[in-house]
Amino acid sequence: EAGVVQSPRYKIIEKKQPVAFWCNPISGHNTLYWYLQNLGQGPELLIRYENEEAVDDSQLPKDRFSAERLKGVDSTLKIQPAELGDSAVYLCASSLDSSGTEAFFGQGTRLTVV
């Protein structure tokens, strides 16, 4: 069975341009997370979905970041407009539920804003 799939793996864009990342979680996993990981640091939660509902988006910079999980399966994370400081790895993870079951991570999307 495929794990969590993210695309693209790498993205280079100019500042002020929009960018979108896509995540396909493991089949049957109700909980989906988007994390941001800066170089040399641990991941930080941006948003957590339970099915199609965003239940924790307190750390999502809503002025430029948006996310959706319309059918409770795939999810997209968008940045518009991108800033230099957005350069980081964006990780998607999924778990069966959010009661403390094991989370599985995708390969991540490395974003470089120039």
Next chain:
Amino acid sequence: KNEVEQSPQNLTAQEGEFITINCSYSVGISALHWLQQHPGGGIVSLFMLSSGKKKHGRLIATINIQEKHSSLHITASHPRDSAVYICAVFRGAQKLVFGQGTRLTINP
């Protein structure tokens, strides 16, 4: 002070050495993850544990809930073990909190 602290931050060892990475946390948790992240790669879950000890191949993870401490051990280390090892805890409200990671380099 971070809720999850790992030590050391960087560790270099020779092939074959016994490796220990430590994780201390300051909050109540329901479970703890040990994760592995290779350069340019995604994160792989190694263990999830809430008590005692787990073993998988050359990897051993232990947790002491009373002392709020966990360790990850690697026996007979190999250069392919070189990676960043991350400790993450499930805190209240289903929140996964990550440590800063330990960068391990095993030289042949």
